[in-house]
Amino acid sequence: xxxxxxxxxxxxxxxxxxxxxxxxxxxxxxxxxxxxxxxxxxxxxxxxxxxxxxxxxxxxxxxxxxxxxxxxxxxxxxxxxxxxxxxxxxxxxxxxxxxxxxxxxxxxxxxxxxxxxxxxxxxxxxxxxxxxxxxxxxxxxxxxxxxxxxxxxxxxxxxxxxxxxxxxxxxxxxxxxxxxxxxxxxxxxxxxxxxxxxxxxxxxxxxxxxxxxxxxxxxxxxxxxxxxxxxxxxxxxxxxxxxxxxxxxxxxxxxxxxxxxxxxxxxxxxxxxxxxxxxxxxxxxxxxxxxxxxxxxxxxxxxxxxxxxxxxxxxxxxxxxxxxxxxxxxxxxxxxxxxxxxxxxxxxxxxxxxxxxxxxxxx
Numbered sequence: 001x002x003x004x005x006x007x008x009x010x011x012x013x014x015x016x017x018x019x020x021x022x023x024x025x026x027x028x029x030x031x032x033x034x035x036x037x038x039x040x041x042x043x044x045x046x047x048x049x050x051x052x053x054x055x056x057x058x059x060x061x062x063x064x065x066x067x068x069x070x071x072x073x074x075x076x077x078x079x080x081x082x083x084x085x086x087x088x089x090x091x092x093x094x095x096x097x098x099x100x101x102x103x104x105x106x107x108x109x110x111x112x113x114x115x116x117x118x119x120x121x122x123x124x125x126x127x128x129x130x131x132x133x134x135x136x137x138x139x140x141x142x143x144x145x146x147x148x149x150x151x152x153x154x155x156x157x158x159x160x161x162x163x164x165x166x167x168x169x170x171x172x173x174x175x176x177x178x179x180x181x182x183x184x185x186x187x188x189x190x191x192x193x194x195x196x197x198x199x200x201x202x203x204x205x206x207x208x209x210x211x212x213x214x215x216x217x218x219x220x221x222x223x224x225x226x227x228x229x230x231x232x233x234x235x236x237x238x239x240x241x242x243x244x245x246x247x248x249x250x251x252x253x254x255x256x257x258x259x260x261x262x263x264x265x266x267x268x269x270x271x272x273x274x275x276x277x278x279x280x281x282x283x284x285x286x287x288x289x290x291x292x293x294x295x296x297x298x299x300x301x302x303x304x305x306x307x308x309x310x311x312x313x314x315x316x317x318x319x320x321x322x323x324x325x326x327x328x329x330x331x332x333x334x335x336x337x338x339x340x341x342x343x344x345x346x347x348x349x350x351x352x353x354x355x356x357x358x359x360x361x362x363x
Contacts, residue, residue: 003041007286007295010035014286015339018331025335026275029282036289046288051281054247055157055164059280060272061250062151065232066107067271068225068263070115073214075103077222079119089129093198094191096120096134097141101183104141105148106233113142118212133198137190144186147179147363151236151250154276155337159359161284162341166355172236172246178360221262228253228262276334283338290342300346313353320344321361337363 010032017028037047050056069075079099086092096116104112120138124131146153149172150160160170190198214222232253236246244252257263263271290296304311307319320340327336344358 002293003039003289004293004295004298006039006041007036007289007293008298010286011290011295011339014283014335018335018339021331024275025332026278026282029279029286029338031282033282033285036285041289041293042285047285050284050288051277053161053281053284054245055161056277056280056284058151058247058250059154059157059276061247061254062232063108063272064254064257064263064268065229065250066111067267068257069107069229070111071263071267071271072217072222072225073212074222074225075107075112075115076119076212076214078103079116080123089127089133090191090195092123092127092129093134093137093195094187097137097183097187097190100138100141101145101187102148104143104145105152105179106229107152109142109146109153112145113139130198130200133200136198137194140186140190141183144179144183147175147182149173149179150175150246152179153333153363154280155334155363158280158283158334158337159341159363162287162345163356163359166345168355172233172239174356175360175363224260224262225257228256279332279334279338283335287338287342290346296342296346297350299343300350303343303347304350311351313348313351313357316347316351316353317357317361320347320358324362 014028014032017023018025023031033042033047033050036042037044079096086095100112100116103116116138117135120134121131123129124134146156150156150170151172152175156175160174163170232249235242235244235249239246239249254268258265258268287296290299303319304316307315324336324340324344327340340362341359344362345355347353348355348358
């Protein structure tokens with residue numbers, strides 16, 4: 001059996017497993033990585049290098065930096081301050097979407113939503129507004145806000161890594177030209193039209209977890225957690241000017257937070273989502289196999305052939321976007337990105353399109 005066939009079989013296994021989710025996503029990706037190594041498609045050093053990839057390290061560092069903001073209650077305080085100025089339900093919806101969207105661009109979008117859900121529920125109960133009418137915009141804003149920067153969602157870094165492998169330049173706000181307008185349009189939609197379609201339900205108080213009490217957390221810890229996050233983000237934005245890589249900036253920030261006891265070591269370690277790390281590393285190994293065996297180009301050739309000779313790059317971009325959107329209804333966003341990015345990049349190369357465009361469409 002050829003190495004190309006083996007890589008395609010593992011790709012098929014990953015797609016089916018990601019859709020069914022009978023096996024954890026991280027474990028599926030790891031099975032693919034180990035299988036590709038055992039069959040000789042990849043050597044061990046190449047496989048395990050993906051798990052200590054610089055972008056995986058960046059992800060790990062930001063898990064700790066973000067968790068400090070959540071753990072000290074600073075994220076709750078920010079959310080409470082912003083929403084306090086909203087006088088009507090509609091302005092409250094807008095305020096929630098703005099703060100969640102912005103925070104999701106620099107912290108874990110899932111973590112931001114999880115932490116602010118109790119805050120929003122508390123505000124809804126105090127004001128007499130429906131929880132469901134406030135929570136749905138929150139979830140949409142978290143998803144849209146994740147596209148403001150490369151650290152907003154794990155899938156973003158998969159796209160960045162693919163471009164870096166090709167020697168193409170990337171930047172902290174690479175996704176912002178698309179992500180910012182999407183967030184703004186999302187907020188405008190909910191403010192003008194979507195607001196009318198929000199569910200009108202009477203919830204039972206206590207159906208959602210109650211807000212955590214952070215009154216015992218020293219204010220200096222909250223201040224330091226916010227200061228470190230801002231400093232790390234600034235360092236990432238001006239990476240070239242200061243000569244410090246974004247990966248190193250995130251790790252320095254994480255170390256400062258642990259050394260100063262803003263967040264203890266056990267909590268810092270728990271904040272690292274091992275499933276994301278395993279999914280990231282295993283998916284990069286699969287992407288590497290698709291590249292070195294030519295399987296990615298083979299898939300791209302078949303798709304290009306189906307679209308006809310010399311397909312318009314815009315048509316190709318539309319196809320990639322639709323396929324990715326469809327797949328995310330059946331599997332994790334990160335898993336979909338991991339599968340689609342190497343194929344999309346191969347497609348872009350085959351028709352002479354800019355790989356950055358297809359990566360952004362995929363993410």
